[in-house]
Amino acid sequence: MISSALIVDDEQSIQRLLKMFLEREGFAVRCASTIGEAEEILKAEKFDLIIADIFIGKSNGIDLLRHIKSLDKNAQVALITGLPDVESAAEALRLGAFDYLTKPISFHQIISTAQRALYSKRLIEESERKQANLDAIFQSASDGIMLVDSNNRLIQFNEASMRSCGYTADQLGMPALSIKAGCGGTCRQMLAEVLSDGTQRNLRRLECRKINGPKRIISISVSPVFDKSGTVDGAVAIMRDETELVSLEKRVHRQNGYSGIMGQNAAMQRMYTLIEALSDVQTTVLVNGESGTGKELVAAALHHQGVRRDKPFVKVNCAALSEHLLESELFGHVRGAYTGAVSAQVGRFQKADGGTIFLDEIGDISPAMQMRLLRVLQEQEFEPVGDSNSIKVDVRVIAATNQDLAEKVRLGTFRSDLYYRLNVVRLIIPPLKDRRDDIPLLVEHFLEKFSRKFKRPLSAVSRDVLELFMHHSWPGNVRELEHTLEHAAILCPSTVLSVEDLPQDFISAVRHHPHDEVPDSAFEKQLTLAEALEKAGGNKAKAARLLGVSRCTIYRKLQEDPTLLDNSL
Numbered sequence: 001m002i003s004s005a006l007i008v009d010d011e012q013s014i015q016r017l018l019k020m021f022l023e024r025e026g027f028a029v030r031c032a033s034t035i036g037e038a039e040e041i042l043k044a045e046k047f048d049l050i051i052a053d054i055f056i057g058k059s060n061g062i063d064l065l066r067h068i069k070s071l072d073k074n075a076q077v078a079l080i081t082g083l084p085d086v087e088s089a090a091e092a093l094r095l096g097a098f099d100y101l102t103k104p105i106s107f108h109q110i111i112s113t114a115q116r117a118l119y120s121k122r123l124i125e126e127s128e129r130k131q132a133n134l135d136a137i138f139q140s141a142s143d144g145i146m147l148v149d150s151n152n153r154l155i156q157f158n159e160a161s162m163r164s165c166g167y168t169a170d171q172l173g174m175p176a177l178s179i180k181a182g183c184g185g186t187c188r189q190m191l192a193e194v195l196s197d198g199t200q201r202n203l204r205r206l207e208c209r210k211i212n213g214p215k216r217i218i219s220i221s222v223s224p225v226f227d228k229s230g231t232v233d234g235a236v237a238i239m240r241d242e243t244e245l246v247s248l249e250k251r252v253h254r255q256n257g258y259s260g261i262m263g264q265n266a267a268m269q270r271m272y273t274l275i276e277a278l279s280d281v282q283t284t285v286l287v288n289g290e291s292g293t294g295k296e297l298v299a300a301a302l303h304h305q306g307v308r309r310d311k312p313f314v315k316v317n318c319a320a321l322s323e324h325l326l327e328s329e330l331f332g333h334v335r336g337a338y339t340g341a342v343s344a345q346v347g348r349f350q351k352a353d354g355g356t357i358f359l360d361e362i363g364d365i366s367p368a369m370q371m372r373l374l375r376v377l378q379e380q381e382f383e384p385v386g387d388s389n390s391i392k393v394d395v396r397v398i399a400a401t402n403q404d405l406a407e408k409v410r411l412g413t414f415r416s417d418l419y420y421r422l423n424v425v426r427l428i429i430p431p432l433k434d435r436r437d438d439i440p441l442l443v444e445h446f447l448e449k450f451s452r453k454f455k456r457p458l459s460a461v462s463r464d465v466l467e468l469f470m471h472h473s474w475p476g477n478v479r480e481l482e483h484t485l486e487h488a489a490i491l492c493p494s495t496v497l498s499v500e501d502l503p504q505d506f507i508s509a510v511r512h513h514p515h516d517e518v519p520d521s522a523f524e525k526q527l528t529l530a531e532a533l534e535k536a537g538g539n540k541a542k543a544a545r546l547l548g549v550s551r552c553t554i555y556r557k558l559q560e561d562p563t564l565l566d567n568s569l
């Protein structure tokens with residue numbers, strides 16, 4: 001692209017000389033002899049370089065400079081003078097003149113000025129373009145972004161934060177902590193904390209609510225901004241609205257289960273939210289629930305949803321081992337530590353380093369083991385059996401029990417200090433009998449599982465089976481339901497599991513200890529086709545449901561013996 005220059009000088013010889021110099025360098029040059037003429041030209045055209053004499057007739061080039069800068073603050077203006085003086089030079093530079101040249105002017109001088117002017121203009125334009133791009137990105141970002149200076153004064157925010165947090169232009173420059181945005185102000189508090197220690201902070205999914213506004217789920221990330229010397233010069237907060245994402249996740253969890261845990265019941269939904277909140281917190285968690293409620297699944301979810309997911313998840317059933325074996329299993333032993341220890345063994349705590357250890361049935365450990373465990377929890381270090389050297393580990397502990405540990409503490413069989421260490425956060429899984437609304441979903445889940453396992457289709461359970469399931473008290477919880485369905489799936493000759501396929505002791509259990517009143521029909525011996533048709537008033541689909549067979553089977557049977565239908569009508 002051709003560069004352009006405007007020369008403003010009332011001396012024709014200087015005009016001609018400068019024009020010649022610049023044209024030789026490839027500039028397109030225009031000339032003006034008066035300030036008025038120059039102003040007329042500038043109304044219509046922009047120039048890469050303007051060279052003006054300070055004295056043009058009776059007019060002053062300094063006024064022209066002021067005028068040019070008011071039109072375009074980036075214009076590159078060089079002033080020339082035959083009578084250099086400090087005052088005018090200082091004034092010219094103060095007003096933004098690019099250069100101040102004294103006559104006589106050499107070719108080299110003017111060319112060097114022209115080249116520097118072009119270079120500087122290009123730099124300014126480039127930096128403006130970058131700034132404009134950054135501004136566009138900043139403003140169009142869907143996350144709210146706000147910046148504070150080193151004194152925690154609000155210096156910039158984008159449109160998304162205006163929409164979600166309600167910041168207004170008149171709040172710019174105000175101390176962030178003094179801004180009343182009608183909310184809890186967590187992000188402004190985080191900005192202050194980041195400014196004080198220069199450490200990045202993240203908060204995942206907190207509830208953010210403006211007065212009378214809807215509840216939003218927001219994740220906040222606040223980072224320090226450093227100057228060239230590495231000193232904290234400000235901080236930037238990014239607020240991501242995850243409300244839609246969270247409700248979408250909840251819908252998916254409702255349909256597909258959460259990390260393999262099935263359940264739509266409100267208590268289960270609350271538990272998923274708690275698991276989410278606890279996944280990235282490194283605190284010890286105590287999982288409480290009756291046997292078979294899914295404590296191990298919950299512990300695994302806590303591990304797999306969190307930052308340790310790529311590290312080991314190590315399970316130990318504390319009730320399955322004698323005290324000595326458990327000690328050796330957890331902490332390892334050196335060779336010859338005890339009779340039979342023919343080789344050294346690495347303990348589970350060491351195997352879990354960086355990850356999570358799941359201590360199941362924690363309520364069953366001996367007082368000596370309680371003591372040792374307490375030390376690991378307090379100091380994250382232990383000695384293998386037979387070794388006096390300590391091993392330091394970084395392990396998150398998740399413990400589970402179906403016992404009432406508080407009661408054990410009261411009875412003096414469980415250390416209170418260990419109990420409080422373990423019970424930092426407690427997750428309680430409700431028994432299946434308290435969330436019967438989840439039974440159909442669990443049935444569907446296990447039928448799919450056993451269809452895959454036994455490689456044959458299992459589409460449903462009969463209505464009577466479901467009725468029994470809904471009335472059973474499920475002392476063995478989900479595990480009992482799983483085993484009952486597995487038994488039935490093995491015996492079932494068709495795709496629909498019927499009462500006949502259920503284990504006899506299950507039927508007796510429901511009969512003798514029904515949770516609620518169970519309709520007699522559920523305990524009846526399997527109906528014959530005639531009986532089912534009679535009960536269903538001749539409705540074949542209903543009869544098929546009662547029998548737990550397909551409608552095609554009913555039609556086939558009726559073709560074989562059409563008189564069956566007569567009795568039912």
Ligand SMILES: Nc1ncnc2c1ncn2[C@@H]1O[C@H](COP(=O)(O)OP(=O)(O)OP(=O)(O)O)[C@@H](O)[C@H]1O
Pocket residue numbers: 257260261262263289290291292293294295296297298360402445478479482
């Ligand atoms: N909500 C659930 N969704 C799907 N499967 C489940 C659920 N709860 C439990 N199960 C299944 O039930 C069985 C028992 O679960 P788990 O071993 O986690 O229970 P637990 O409470 O740890 O039992 P225990 O106290 O006897 O150790 C497992 O096969 C597990 O996959």
